[in-house]
Amino acid sequence: MANPTVLSQPPSAPVFRRSGSDFAELSRRISEAGLMRRRPLYYSLRLGAVALALAGAVAVFLVLGDSWGQLCVAVFAALVFGQLGLAAHDLAHRQVFSRRRPSEAVGLLVADVLLGMSYGWWMNKHTRHHANPNHEGKDPDVSPDILVWSRRQARGARGLPRLVGRHQAVLFFPLLTLEGLNLSVSSFRALRSPSVKRPVLEGTLLVLHFLVYFGGLFSVLSPGKALAFVAVHQGVFGIYLGSVFAPNHKGMPMIEEGTRLDFLRRQVLTSRNVRGGVLVDALMGGLNYQIEHHLFPSMPTPALRRAQDITQRYCAELGVPYHQTGLLASHREALRHLRSVGEPLRAAAR
Template structure:
């Protein structure tokens, strides 16, 4: 499979395509800023708040791709591009995110080693007593999947707070001075434009819409691909393909949805070939799916709405102590595709 991907030239960086994409996003961002200034102190600024939030998410996708060395041929150029784009345009710390994201890729959906596997749920037991046995709390604990989606608008604030905390902590932080300087410029320019153009009431509302939509958009994309898939507890190194494919889920997508998701709709291929540019993931998916079917490994691909349903159901089940339903005993079937098929189907209930 990897040999076929190389032969079809699907793994090399796509510098020209990414440069054109970056120039297009920068042009749209400049037009949004100009429109913001021309509109002035008006509630029509809600439109620019929506546009700026959507654009920042797509710049964040560029940061993600740079972190995976998908843009330029040398790691140093990719990293510097990601650092500058994250700090100057998105206003967040690349080094904070990169540390967290690398841990996720090393151990995807590992119950303790993957930071993205942690969920903001209230855990209750089937036979809870005291306040946890009250009917309203019991009802909430079995329907708290809505909590995950309700908290997503706060993700933007969380990212900025975590970025500053990371950069101001003691210890070695790569590109610390550069990141602090560029993030400070970003935040200062935003604050200046808000004070110069808008009244306090409009500024507060616009900022809230921007941050809320930015966090919600990011959360709705990144929540889809692993939550509700099997969880790994085995700490031994095993089959790379199994550890990546079993815990990942693709979203059935057309070209528009793939664009809106920054290519992360093909999460299985992204995890198997993290340096593959987003522009080649759809072609890679054909090879990966054929290979998985040939060796008997399940290849999870569902619709967008079905994926959200499974995420919601998963959070509910974890909240009432049924997370063990998703445990994937990887160590017992590292070389047995037939057992994988059975276990994975049980671990991703429908």
């Protein structure tokens, strides 16, 4: 995609005039295939494996003691944190439990206590993203906080986004090393926001997380090694998490205010699936089936592969574009988009 795509066609364009029954028919096919039923065994095994991996990382950390070998532990722990983030995501979507209370209780444990990220803040933010993916002004994931996601945002950018936006494609992965820190800082800031319904509880859990995290590091490691551990751990965690979420929508069409899309097209046209088999499924926690996940957010992860076949065939019947590519190609598309939308800023600086 040489140029960024913006969905702004008038309501008369055929692709925007389909009725809501299109999604109803797809939903019927998915339900008849039994793909919405809960998978307790799968999630018991998956969450158990992540818990064992986390316990193993802590055990090795304690055995190694004050050693530079702890940087290897930091890398492994970062991957475990990434898997915890994916687990928190599934809990927020009620893929694990059908009821709110157990989803919230385990979500608070995984997100606030283990990750140092506010479950309430992130769930609110992610819900708004799902409602309006890639919609300028409505999707918080494409707000111009540091990066710009459209040329219109670039032309109106001031301050840091204007400075970073000129070379944001080159800076994208280096900036991801700060994503873990950004999640924690944003979580503490959100405690004063109505989006967090239990600010005292979540604030207490977040403080507990960092007391254990930094207390453990500085009690076992020398200050220099502890700071190096934090840098490696948080940096790799940020890159991993960003690499999981970035291919899903970045570089896909942006939606302008006033554009009329039904639910099915709003989700399919702005999302990208990533091919890659079992390894990619595991690393991305099923989010490589982003189209199906956006259409059916509460669908358990192991059902997404089969849902992909049904959804792709159905989109072909309707003539709705369905985009799927490889992992490396997905990142190339996202980076190409970032470079393209930053062109007005580079032109202004010449």
